[in-house]
């Protein structure tokens with residue numbers, strides 16, 4: 038079949054000639070059975086879902102218990118982002134840097150041409166126009182994802198402003214990031230489909246110079262919903278470097294104190310380290326109010342008033358299900374009440390979803406994420422540890438009224454953090470911006486199930502951007518330093534480092550976490566107001582025992598010491614590990630960060 042006779046290819050619902058030509062070109066390469074331009078309407082969603090149900094990809098949940106909601110079970114080999122299969126194909130390998138997989142762009146294009154030739158045979162090619170950020174905002178940017186997965190088209194409809202509005206915003210000549218996705222599972226004439234088609238081989242490829250994305254072989258999460266990690270972080274970080282802004286792996290939270298003073302806080306934690314939970318925090322302290330602006334990504338730019346403004350480029354939450362419960366995150370539970378797609382959770386006997394941590398005791402008659410009867414004695418979880426929900430952000434009961442404000446929200450504080458069982462205090466304030474950038478550059482965290490790396494092993498994850506920075510991370514540090522140096526220091530957000538994950542000798546968490554994290558946010562907010570005390574330590578400013586509101590927590594003195602004391606010997610060891618990491622960047626590492634390291638060792642030597 039030639040592309041010109043392909044059902045659905047013509048007439049295109051746009052006069053954007055470049056877009057139409059690109060869609061024709063991709064159709065000619067991938068050879069789908071038909072083409073569908075997504076308009077994002079409710080009727081279209083219904084049709085897409087009906088088709089996915091017929092194929093066995095989606096199972097409808099009980100429409101009374103969970104209206105408009107569906108369950109998908111992925112192929113067991115397609116459950117998380119595949120960092121080892123993710124490539125930054127800059128012209129020069131040095132521009133991808135030591136933390137990314139680089140591949141030669143010319144060779145990669147050759148390989149992709151082969152892989153994508155006929156890859157959509159027997160399937161529908163969906164053309165999915167989307168806006169990252171509120172439609173029409175100057176802080177927003179447009180993209181078009183071509184995919185042969187109906188599940189991806191539906192998920193993009195939840196996670197982005199998808200369809201006719203985005204196409205209209207593109208006009209006849211607007212700029213868009215082209216993103217091509219295939220499951221890599223062409224169907225021969227008469228061949229039966231499987232519920233979760235994918236390919237053993239996976240390639241998640243970015244061309245930063247031409248701002249293109251190509252994804253092959255996976256249908257899951259960040260590998261396949263290309264607006265999220267591939268565009269809003271990897272490609273956008275390159276755009277941000279070139280245009281003087283920031284694309285970050287950060288939640289955005291609005292915190293209002295009992296006097297009605299509001300602060301906007303952005304926080305970067307690695308995947309599965311507490312962003313969604315903090316973004317939806319339910320304060321345990323009376324009079325404090327927390328509202329949600331975003332839970333995963335922040336695009337930030339300095340405004341004319343010299344302050345840093347942030348927008349959440351997404352329209353939905355793609356959150357970790359396990360561990361989410363009424364006790365830990367009631368707001369997430371309420372958000373998921375309807376119109377949600379769950380992937381790799383367990384199913385209950387009465388047509389609802391379940392995951393570890395949701396409720397006790399474990400319900401009888403569960404079907405695990407692999408579709409088998411759950412055996413609680415097996416030691417295997419019923420839900421995959423990286424089971425996820427995709428839910429519209431507007432369903433969150435704490436969504437901030439300004440979450441779609443095209444101007445963004447002015448950021449008062451930036452938090453870095455990670456999962457650290459030892460060494461790192463509950464909260465530390467940076468001495469200044471440059472010291473804060475040093476802190477961000479040295480984030481280390483225990484691996485989680487969000488990616489296919491070893492769970493529990495500590496790895497450096499600078500700015501929680503290790504898997505998401507689309508260029509040389511040394512240049513990225515320099516970009517942060519430059520923006521700070523150009524700004525009015527008094528208007529810069531203050532920088533803090535937090536750690537909810539300290540463990541005692543028995544391996545239990547010392548800090549209660551979740552809603553109680555508001556106690557740390559209270560201290561931060563009072564620091565910003567000049568009201569809370571801190572002590573200077575070699576690693577930064579930590580709360581005095583009196584300045585942190587610990588009323589009613591019943592923490593022992595040992596626990597407090599674990600959370601707040603800085604052990605100079607342990608930190609000397611920590612600091613000793615930084616040079617080996619910094620050296621991997623060679624001369625791309627800003628000298629100012631080396632100076633920060635030297636200053637840290639001097640401060641440590643002075644107290645030892």
Ligand code: GDP
Nearest residue numbers: 308309310311312313314357359360537550551
């Ligand atoms: P995200 O992937 O960064 O958005 O992280 P989530 O907010 O989804 O949390 C990931 C996992 O960490 C979940 O299992 C949460 O229950 C758990 N978690 C989140 N916040 C806390 C906390 O304050 N303390 C503890 N102990 N666990 C937390």
Ligand code: PGA
Nearest residue numbers: 118259307308309333487
């Ligand atoms: P997370 O987002 O940060 O909520 O885990 C998805 C991911 O990073 O893979």
Ligand code: MN
Nearest residue numbers: 286307308333
């Ligand atoms: Mn993330």
Ligand code: MN
Nearest residue numbers: 312313356357
């Ligand atoms: Mn999250």
